[in-house]
Amino acid sequence: MIIAAEQLSPIFGAKISGFDLADDLTDETFEAIRQIWSKAGGLLVFHGQKLDIEAHIAFSRRFGPLFGEPGEASLQETVSRYIHPEHPEIYRVSNIVENGQPKGRKGAGTYWHSDVSFRETPAQASILYAHEVPEVGGDTLFADMSGAYEALSEAFKALLTPLYAWHDFEVAARRQYARPAVIEADMDGANRARHPVVRTNPQSERKSLFVNPGFTSHLYGFNADESATLLGQLYGHAARPEFSHRHRWRPGDVVIWDNRSVMHYAVCDYGEAPRYLERTTVISDRPL
Numbered sequence: 001m002i003i004a005a006e007q008l009s010p011i012f013g014a015k016i017s018g019f020d021l022a023d024d025l026t027d028e029t030f031e032a033i034r035q036i037w038s039k040a041g042g043l044l045v046f047h048g049q050k051l052d053i054e055a056h057i058a059f060s061r062r063f064g065p066l067f068g069e070p071g072e073a074s075l076q077e078t079v080s081r082y083i084h085p086e087h088p089e090i091y092r093v094s095n096i097v098e099n100g101q102p103k104g105r106k107g108a109g110t111y112w113h114s115d116v117s118f119r120e121t122p123a124q125a126s127i128l129y130a131h132e133v134p135e136v137g138g139d140t141l142f143a144d145m146s147g148a149y150e151a152l153s154e155a156f157k158a159l160l161t162p163l164y165a166w167h168d169f170e171v172a173a174r175r176q177y178a179r180p181a182v183i184e185a186d187m188d189g190a191n192r193a194r195h196p197v198v199r200t201n202p203q204s205e206r207k208s209l210f211v212n213p214g215f216t217s218h219l220y221g222f223n224a225d226e227s228a229t230l231l232g233q234l235y236g237h238a239a240r241p242e243f244s245h246r247h248r249w250r251p252g253d254v255v256i257w258d259n260r261s262v263m264h265y266a267v268c269d270y271g272e273a274p275r276y277l278e279r280t281t282v283i284s285d286r287p288l
């Protein structure tokens with residue numbers, strides 16, 4: 001089967017048209033999609049999908065085990081109220097309130113981050129499906145962390161390669177979550193992990209920067225000023241327009257990003273216009 005893919009930008013991202021993810025995909029077809037995703041730097045867009053929850057989970061499961069599935073870790077407790085009550089693999093993102101209860105997490109991820117990077121085994125693919133989105137606004141920005149790494153000088157790459165950084169949910173909790181909403185158990189160390197600053201994606205075999213302003217607290221062994229200066233330099237570099245793609249959502253879009261090689265930023269600029277998306281999150285190996 002030949003799958004046609006179109007580039008989203010000169011350096012990363014691809015779009016596949018005329019394809020129904022709800023179909024029973026053969027292993028060969030799934031592998032072809034995964035190859036396109038990997039070659040495109042870990043960002044893949046599908047329009048016009050009609051996925052029910054079971055199909056969304058079944059497709060996602062082919063990438064690996066999912067956060068929330070029986071026998072696997074769940075996402076942090078603070079977001080447990082936004083998990084689908086019958087499908088613990090589904091994390092809901094929404095500003096809609098039904099019967100006094102939020103239908104999902106409002107304003108999720110309004111900062112550059114790699115999903116769940118504060119865990120020893122963070123996220124691999126995130127697969128986000130748009131049910132209802134505003135006419136305009138609510139875009140998601142993606143940054144190609146492999147492209148950003150490769151554009152650095154050899155001397156700077158050599159400086160970064162032996163370094164480690166701590167990632168901590170508390171960084172986001174302090175800034176992004178109202179204090180009463182944060183579950184204290186999330187702050188006791190279970191959501192804190194040390195990862196290499198440069199990791200290798202085992203699938204594409206490309207190296208990428210693996211630090212993000214949303215969750216990275218500091219560089220291991222550095223003092224606070226040194227850490228802030230170097231991380232600030234890396235964040236400014238990685239967020240340059242040359243390494244980014246901005247996705248404008250339509251209902252029925254499925255976007256798959258690889259958190260090992262891509263960071264993302266959800267723009268919260270749409271006021272009260274209703275927005276509802278569902279996400280599955282594949283668990284990664286330990287970053288190396």
Ligand SMILES: [Fe+2]
Pocket residue numbers: 108109113114115264
């Ligand atoms: Fe996210």
